[in-house]
Every structure is written in structure tokens, then in C-alpha cells.
Amino acid sequence: xxxxxxxxxxxxxxxxxxxxxxxxxxxxxxxxxxxxxxxxxxxxxxxxxxxxxxxxxxxxxxxxxxxxxxxxxxxxxxxxxxxxxxxxxxxxxxxxxxxxxxxxxxxxxxxxxxxxxxxxxxxxxxxxxxxxxxxxxxxxxxxxxxxxxxxxxxxxxxxxxxxxxxxxxxxxxxxxxxxxxxxxxxxxxxxxxxxxxxxxxxxxxxxxxxxxxxxxxxxxxxxxxxxxxxxxxxxxxxxxxxxxxxxxxxxxxxxxxxxxxxxxxxxxxxxxxxxxxxxxxxxxxxxxxxxxxxxxxxxxxxxxxxxxxxxx
Ligand SMILES: [Zn+2]
Numbered sequence: 614x615x616x617x618x619x620x621x622x623x624x625x626x627x628x629x630x631x632x633x634x635x636x637x638x639x640x641x642x643x644x645x646x647x648x649x650x651x652x653x654x655x656x657x658x659x660x661x662x663x664x665x666x667x668x669x670x671x672x673x674x675x676x677x678x679x680x681x682x683x684x685x686x687x688x689x690x691x692x693x694x695x696x697x698x699x700x701x702x703x704x705x706x707x708x709x710x711x712x713x714x715x716x717x718x719x720x721x722x723x724x725x726x727x728x729x730x731x732x733x734x735x736x737x738x739x740x741x742x743x744x745x746x747x748x749x750x751x752x753x754x755x756x757x758x759x760x761x762x763x764x765x766x767x768x769x770x771x772x773x774x775x776x777x778x779x780x781x782x783x784x785x786x787x788x789x790x791x792x793x794x795x796x797x798x799x800x801x802x803x804x805x806x807x808x809x810x811x812x813x814x815x816x817x818x819x820x821x822x823x824x825x826x827x828x829x830x831x832x833x834x835x836x837x838x839x840x841x842x843x844x845x846x847x848x849x850x851x852x853x854x855x856x857x858x859x860x861x862x863x864x865x866x867x868x869x870x871x872x873x874x875x876x877x878x879x880x881x882x883x884x885x886x887x888x889x890x891x892x893x894x895x896x897x898x899x900x901x902x903x904x905x906x907x908x909x910x911x912x913x914x915x916x917x918x919x920x921x922x923x924x925x
Contacts, residue, residue, distance in 0.1 A: 614774060614810030614925045615658045616838070618890065619676035621917035622650035623844045624708030626672060627894040634854050634895050646902040650919050651676060652708050653820050653891040655840065656683065656697075659773040659811050665723075665764050666700040667806060667818055669712030679920070698766040699723030701756075701776065704803040704821065705733045706786050717743045721767035725754050725776070727801035733789055758800060775809040779832055782823045782865050803865070807832055814925040816840070817884075820891040823865040825878045834882050837925055841879070843889025843916065846870050846896045846905055854895045869898065869909070876912055890917035 620626075627650040628637035639645040651672040658664045664683060670676065677683045677697075685694040699722050702710055713734070716722060722744070726734070731753050734741045744751040752767060756778050764774040782803030785794050805819040817836035821844075822829065833839050844866040845851070851858035861868045868874045869889065879887065889909065892898070898905040898916060909916060 614808070614812065614814070614816070615661050615682075616816060616923050616925060617656045617680060617682070618654075618840075618917050618921040619656055619680060619919065620651035620654035620670050620672055621890045621892060621919050621921075622652050623891045623893040624652060624706065625894060626650060626652045627892070627899065629894045632894055636897075636899055637894050639900075645900065647899045647906075648918055650892065650899075654712070655818060656680070657774060657808060657816070658682075658696075662696060663698045663766055663770075663772055664696050665698055665772065665774065666712075668703060668709040668820070669700045669716065671708060671711040673712030673715050676919075693718075693720070695720055697722070698772065699725065699752075699764065701764070701806060702726040702730055702734075703778070703806060703818075704782065704786075705730045705789065706803075706821075707788070709820075710734060713744065714740060719747060719750055721749050721752075723752050723754060723765055723767050725756050725762065725764070727756050727758070727778075727798070727804065729785075729797040729801035731755065732797065733785070733793065737789070737793060756804070758804070773811040777807045777809075778804040779807070779828060781805045781819060781829070782821055784823075784865055805829070805832070807836070810925040812925060814838075816925055821865055822867050822875070823862070825867055825875060830879075830882070833879065834884060836884050838886045838888065838923065839882070839884045840888050840890050840917065841875060842866055843869055843875075843892045843896065843898070845893055846898055850893070850895050869896075870905070876909070876914070880912065886915065886923075887913065888915045888917050892916065 654670040655667040780800040783799040822842040845861035
């Protein structure tokens, strides 16, 4: 399996359009010891020909253009084509699903989501009708938590990639009406994804983790590569830097640091590669000259950058 990290930042990206935090200011001034990042986006493929997206970020158009494998190829019959066969949507957050709207233009696609997330997008948000203007445009497949499913192309061809979802979060985005929220299944709000490669190796993708429990630890320890929630360094990061806001915990993210943070809780994980991604622009570990960056690297973790790729 080929895995490409097209975007490694949390919602808003780095720098964020309305943010003048020390990190964003320094990056814009050209004095930052670290890299800009687009919003979290992963693409996977078993053959480097047919690709599936994990989430669809608001930065998807630029991410596709900077990734030659995802460029369309003209055929004798048509100039319209895409190597992108579909997307797995793990939650209904705007920074995780907005890119789906960018994939309209009558292109056939497979979309995998829980019934709850599909109802939010396809039934409550009329813009998504643009993805279903003709037959054979967007084909929805329901994800049942804990059950293995295969990623299929819009024509029904098996990609060879097997997935299984675990429930991570129980909170729906604030734009989902209270009434609709009462009709949805809490466990379907936010998922982690385990992807099995044809080689038998496992990728675990967990970009939004509210708490670390035994189920998560078991899944993460079986993975060959773990892509894990690195949104915030500390629980009160936004409040300290912005002067107001929510804690990491209130926003559904276990922070990296502190005795109950992910770095401590996952310290004994037997996983060959542990990579933080979905990193907020305020996070001090983005600065490669910082003590926080070196603490992460010394602990054996990596910090994802846009454009990384690896084979599993
Ligand atoms: Zn910032």
C-alpha cells in the first residue's frame, strides 16, 4: 500500500488566515524554524493507480495539484478522468468533509461514512446534492463500526484495501441542529480507521482522539504505522495564546503533553512508526528549534509534514 500525507495540519492550516499567534507570525516573517502545512489529508492506494482519500480537506484542490499521482489522465474517449476513486469520511467536521464539494463536476466516486455522517451531509446540507445530480456519480457505502469493509472503485473493482472503523468521538459538529443530533447515533460521530494493506501491514489513522482507552491502545499497538492526533501540545494552549477559547479536551483532542497526554499514554506502544499529524498552528512542536520538538523526536515520534509518503 502506498500512503501519502498530502496535508498534516489541523483545521485552519499553518499559517491560519486569521491567526497572528507567534508561530503564524514567525512563519509569515520567514523566521520560523519549521514548515507550513495544509489541512489534514491522507491518500492511500494498493497499485499507485487508484487512490482513496481519508477525509476530504478544504485544501484538496491544491493538494491534488501538488501530487502528480492524483492528476487526471486523458484517454482517447475523454479528457475527464481522476485517479481518485473515493473517500472515507471519518466525521462531519467542516475541515474533514468540505473537500468533497470540490470533487463534483460529475466525476464518479465512492464515499464511505457512517449512516449518521451521511445523513448530515446528504440530507441536511443541500449543496451536497451537486454530487448526486446523475446516476453513478457519488455512491455512498455505510460504515458499520467494527466491521471490515473493502474499498471499491465506482465501477465496483476491489482495490485490495481492507478497512475497519473504531468509534473515537461522540460529539457532532456545532452546525448540526439539536433536533438532528437527537436522531443520530453518538458512537458514529467520529471514527478512527484501521487499513490493512495487501501485504498484511496495518495503518492506523486517528486524527481526532478525545480520550485514550484500552480499545484504542490495542488497535494502535497492532499497527505498523500510527498516524495520531497531534492537534494541541497542552490542554490550555488556545486559551493561553488567544486569551480565550476552549480547552483541547473540550474540543475533542487529547493533548500531546502532560501526564495524561498522548506522549505519556502511548510511550510503551510497540508500533514501528508513530507519527503525529493534524497539528494545530499554535502547537509549539511545529518549531524545530523548540524544546517541545526535540522532546517528541527523542521519544521516538515523528511529526508529519505535507508531501511525506511511505509504503506498507
Ligand atoms: Zn497561529
